[in-house]
Amino acid sequence: MVKQTFLNLSVEKQNKILTAAKEEFARASLKDASVANIIKKAGIPRGSFYQYFNDLEGIFYYLLEEHSKDVKKRLVDNLVKYKGDVTKSFIDLYQYILKKISKEENEAYFKNIFLNMDYKIEKMFLPNLEDNLNEIIQLIDITKLNIESRLQLIYVLEIIESVMMRNLIQVFQRSVSKEKNIEIFIKEMLLINSGIYKKGDN
Amino acid sequence: MVKQTFLNLSVEKQNKILTAAKEEFARASLKDASVANIIKKAGIPRGSFYQYFNDLEGIFYYLLEEHSKDVKKRLVDNLVKYKGDVTKSFIDLYQYILKKISKEENEAYFKNIFLNMDYKIEKMFLPNLEDNLNEIIQLIDITKLNIESRLQLIYVLEIIESVMMRNLIQVFQRSVSKEKNIEIFIKEMLLINSGIYKKGDN
DNA sequence: CACCTCAATGACAAAGTGTCATAAATATTA
DNA sequence: TAATATTTATGACACTTTGTCATTGAGGTG
Numbered sequence: 001m002v003k004q005t006f007l008n009l010s011v012e013k014q015n016k017i018l019t020a021a022k023e024e025f026a027r028a029s030l031k032d033a034s035v036a037n038i039i040k041k042a043g044i045p046r047g048s049f050y051q052y053f054n055d056l057e058g059i060f061y062y063l064l065e066e067h068s069k070d071v072k073k074r075l076v077d078n079l080v081k082y083k084g085d086v087t088k089s090f091i092d093l094y095q096y097i098l099k100k101i102s103k104e105e106n107e108a109y110f111k112n113i114f115l116n117m118d119y120k121i122e123k124m125f126l127p128n129l130e131d132n133l134n135e136i137i138q139l140i141d142i143t144k145l146n147i148e149s150r151l152q153l154i155y156v157l158e159i160i161e162s163v164m165m166r167n168l169i170q171v172f173q174r175s176v177s178k179e180k181n182i183e184i185f186i187k188e189m190l191l192i193n194s195g196i197y198k199k200g201d202n
Numbered sequence: 203m204v205k206q207t208f209l210n211l212s213v214e215k216q217n218k219i220l221t222a223a224k225e226e227f228a229r230a231s232l233k234d235a236s237v238a239n240i241i242k243k244a245g246i247p248r249g250s251f252y253q254y255f256n257d258l259e260g261i262f263y264y265l266l267e268e269h270s271k272d273v274k275k276r277l278v279d280n281l282v283k284y285k286g287d288v289t290k291s292f293i294d295l296y297q298y299i300l301k302k303i304s305k306e307e308n309e310a311y312f313k314n315i316f317l318n319m320d321y322k323i324e325k326m327f328l329p330n331l332e333d334n335l336n337e338i339i340q341l342i343d344i345t346k347l348n349i350e351s352r353l354q355l356i357y358v359l360e361i362i363e364s365v366m367m368r369n370l371i372q373v374f375q376r377s378v379s380k381e382k383n384i385e386i387f388i389k390e391m392l393l394i395n396s397g398i399y400k401k402g403d404n
Numbered sequence: 405c406a407c408c409t410c411a412a413t414g415a416c417a418a419a420g421t422g423t424c425a426t427a428a429a430t431a432t433t434a
Numbered sequence: 435t436a437a438t439a440t441t442t443a444t445g446a447c448a449c450t451t452t453g454t455c456a457t458t459g460a461g462g463t464g
Contacts (some may be wrong), residue, residue: 005442031233036420045444050422087399118320119371146393146400155390156398162364169321188357191348195397196358197289198348207411238451247413252453
């Protein structure tokens with residue numbers, strides 16, 4: 001958890017600490033990173049760190065939250081732009097995230113995050129369906145979807161998010177080009193759209 | 203990594219250590235568990251532990267491997283039993299895993315695993331598609347599937363595994379009964395089967 | 405018995421964690 | 435302005451854990 005003390009700090013000092021933290025998380029996963037390294041890089045005493053955050057996780061999730069907000073905003077924008085088309089919105093979102101995590105200055109940082117992505121981090125990273133459900137659901141055009149209830153729409157969103165996340169992780173896991181990776185994601189989305197079973201056989 | 207020295211030990215001694223480790227991993231996640239606790243519980247000196255395993259992860263993944271083998275066997279059995287029907291095979295597999303992880307004596311252990319499931323653990327836990335692909339693919343009846351290539355079949359399997367895994371995690375994350383959880387998984391499988399888009403609209 | 409191989413042992417250095425009492429800085433009030 | 439209250443800064447400290455390593459012990463073999 002971030003503490004009020006940190007938020008009271010000048011923006012410059014905040015940034016100095018956040019930058020140091022990001023460097024540390026670019027060097028090592030949450031599991032292997034250390035408070036010791038962050039304070040060394042930021043040039044602050046140990047005690048200060050613990051005035052600002054509860055622990056290492058605190059600053060890790062604080063950093064991650066920025067991206068989370070950004071991703072959610074893009075999804076909402078997309079749903080408006082594509083008039084509620086879920087598939088188009090998520091394919092665009094996928095490309096947006098991919099571009100972001102591939103940026104030179106972010107790559108090592110996101111590599112550590114994605115290769116150690118657990119479901120707590122995933123929940124933080126993606127627009128949290130449980131919290132923002134209503135806002136997102138309202139924007140979706142359900143007339144094209146093969147669903148009969150709000151609950152089924154949630155299932156659809158969860159399936160898409162699962163598939164999206166796994167594909168993003170594979171960016172760092174497999175030696176596949178960005179272009180190929182997008183192609184695979186789109187193909188999987190199309191499979192989900194049309195169904196994996198032959199029509200009529202079900 | 204497990205070392206040969208451990209495998210040379212008597213089965214009783216091996217079990218004493220594995221039991222202690224399982225207790226520790228029932229108490230805490232991989233991140234929070236400690237070698238110190240395992241050796242205390244097992245009553246072995248510190249040096250011995252490091253003769254048997256490289257580190258904590260070593261024994262963690264060694265334990266997990268047992269389940270991995272078991273799950274893979276069940277999937278193969280299912281594919282035979284259900285004559286290559288992917289959906290039926292995975293729904294049965296899902297129920298099998300759910301039953302196993304809900305067992306009294308396993309619950310705390312699996313809770314820690316699933317709530318801290320990252321993609322490295324996931325890869326270990328599930329029948330590894332990359333390693334066992336051929337064996338599994340051969341058993342699948344593709345005539346019912348809406349696919350045109352071997353590659354698409356892999357996509358289908360990956361989608362199913364993603365969805366399965368997320369639902370398993372939610373057993374421990376959400377306060378939903380086992381029955382309801384199975385129901386949701388089945389509904390999601392049916393959605394994937396028939397497609398999330400209305401037929402003809404695509 | 406002498407030798408060899410492999411297992412057992414626990415002291416140790418290194419590294420990190422989170423806390424706490426105290427000092428310093430800043431804000432508030434009289 | 436001076437006194438007081440609040441907030442922030444600091445680093446020493448106790449504690450926990452890790453992985454190593456030199457030494458000891460046990461069992462088998464020629």
